[in-house]
Amino acid sequence: MLRVVKPKNARSKRALEARESKEVEDPRTVIFVRGTHTGEVVNGVMKDLMALKRPHAISFSKKNVVRPFEDVTSLEFWAHKNDASMFVLGQSTKKRPNGLTIARMFDGRLLDMCELGVDHFVSMDEFKTPKPQPGHKPMLHFASELFDTHPRFIQLKSLLMDLFNGEVIESVYLSGLEHVFSITVAPSSEKLASVPDDAQTEGPLPTVHIRGYTVKLLASGQRVPRVELVPMGPSLDLSLRRHQPADPELWKVAMRRPKLKKQDVEKGLGKKRKNLEVDEMGDLRGRVHVAKQDLAKLQTRKMKGLKSAPGEDDDDESEGEGEGTGTRPAQRQKTG
Numbered sequence: 001m002l003r004v005v006k007p008k009n010a011r012s013k014r015a016l017e018a019r020e021s022k023e024v025e026d027p028r029t030v031i032f033v034r035g036t037h038t039g040e041v042v043n044g045v046m047k048d049l050m051a052l053k054r055p056h057a058i059s060f061s062k063k064n065v066v067r068p069f070e071d072v073t074s075l076e077f078w079a080h081k082n083d084a085s086m087f088v089l090g091q092s093t094k095k096r097p098n099g100l101t102i103a104r105m106f107d108g109r110l111l112d113m114c115e116l117g118v119d120h121f122v123s124m125d126e127f128k129t130p131k132p133q134p135g136h137k138p139m140l141h142f143a144s145e146l147f148d149t150h151p152r153f154i155q156l157k158s159l160l161m162d163l164f165n166g167e168v169i170e171s172v173y174l175s176g177l178e179h180v181f182s183i184t185v186a187p188s189s190e191k192l193a194s195v196p197d198d199a200q201t202e203g204p205l206p207t208v209h210i211r212g213y214t215v216k217l218l219a220s221g222q223r224v225p226r227v228e229l230v231p232m233g234p235s236l237d238l239s240l241r242r243h244q245p246a247d248p249e250l251w252k253v254a255m256r257r258p259k260l261k262k263q264d265v266e267k268g269l270g271k272k273r274k275n276l277e278v279d280e281m282g283d284l285r286g287r288v289h290v291a292k293q294d295l296a297k298l299q300t301r302k303m304k305g306l307k308s309a310p311g312e313d314d315d316d317e318s319e320g321e322g323e324g325t326g327t328r329p330a331q332r333q334k335t336g
Contacts, residue, residue: 027166029084031058035091036065041098042090044123048234049088051124052164052212054134058082066091068101069242072110079105086163087113096241102159106254112246114156117239119207124233130214131232132178137166139177139215144185152205152240153185174225175217179232182211210236 007013030053032046050057066074068089075087087103096117103113124131132138140161146153160183186206213229220226246254275287 025168027056028086028162029056029058029082030086030088030163031060031078031082031084033060033066033078033087033089034063035089036063037092038063038090039092039098041118041121042092042100045100045118045121045234045236046088046090048124049163051134052132052138056166058084068103068110068113069115069244075103075105075110076108080108088163099241100238102163104159104162106250109250110244111250111254112155112159112244114152114159114243115241116208117241118236119239120235120237122233122235124212127231127233129230129232132214135166136176136178137169137172138164138212139180140164141180141182142184143182146185146206147183151245152243153208155243155245156208156240157183177215180213180215180229182209182213184209184211205240208238208240210234210238 007016030050032050034043034046038046050059060078064074066089068075068087079085079087085105087101087105089101089103091099091101093099096115098118099115100118101113101115104111142157144153147157148154164181185208212232212234214232216228216230217225218228275289276284277286278284
């Protein structure tokens with residue numbers, strides 16, 4: 001069990017507050033860990049994935065004795081020390097060659113993970129095409145119904161989306177869409193999609209194909225440009241192996257959200273603010289409370305047109321004498 005760190009000054013307190021859970025999450029930091037033996041294929045896959053994930057990637061170049069399905073103590077320690085929420089572990093053994101494990105953390109504890117086998121790999125260096133700039137978010141295209149129906153592929157889709165997802169933004173400039181990943185599943189029989197959920201986790205599963213493309217915008221004579229996809233790599237064929245689903249109680253805590261309106265979540269307001277609400281049109285409206293004003297003491301603007309004429313002053317003076325409220329000195333007339 002990890003010890004609770006108490007802040008000693010304001011700087012450490014701000015650092016601890018930055019690591020707390022948020023309504024709008026920061027980009028996930030991914031740690032790439034090499035096992036005792038990886039091999040050329042696994043090293044190439046981790047190198048390309050780390051290049052695509054930069055600057056939110058940390059590489060452990062030394063070999064580490066880590067077995068995530070047996071002991072997760074090392075992962076929890078590294079996650080707490082580096083403020084990371086995901087791991088990509090490469091390990092190649094005789095029983096499971098070219099293995100790649102994607103693990104996801106929550107609150108410093110292991111949430112779920114999935115082991116993949118790299119059946120085919122083509123590096124980005126073999127494609128002599130432009131590559132995306134670091135920090136750009138890719139577009140993800142999942143082309144299979146299994147990503148919405150099969151529990152193993154639903155978990156894989158969630159892991160890949162967290163792996164490639166970057167900073168949460170409200171709008172994207174068209175030229176900022178530089179690359180896209182197409183994730184497809186090999187053709188399978190209808191029996192795989194028709195069996196119940198408990199039986200879907202058993203038996204061979206179809207291969208997952210991941211292909212990377214660069215988006216090329218060409219002139220089309222219209223406002224919307226013509227889009228072409230140019231292969232850039234990496235090209236991966238993955239097979240699903242072992243997996244560990246998330247604990248139901250921990251998953252429930254991880255998916256819990258404060259009671260905010262959907263419009264507030266989309267606008268990224270985060271914590272609930274007083275006297276702020278979003279109407280049906282999606283506009284943010286606020287209420288301002290003003291104290292009660294004494295209009296008798298309100299100072300208005302003085303205008304020449306509101307002044308009384310010389311003849312009206314005499315009438316006002318006579319009325320004032322009759323009422324006993326005092327007399328007002330006559331105005332001095334200007335002489336030409």
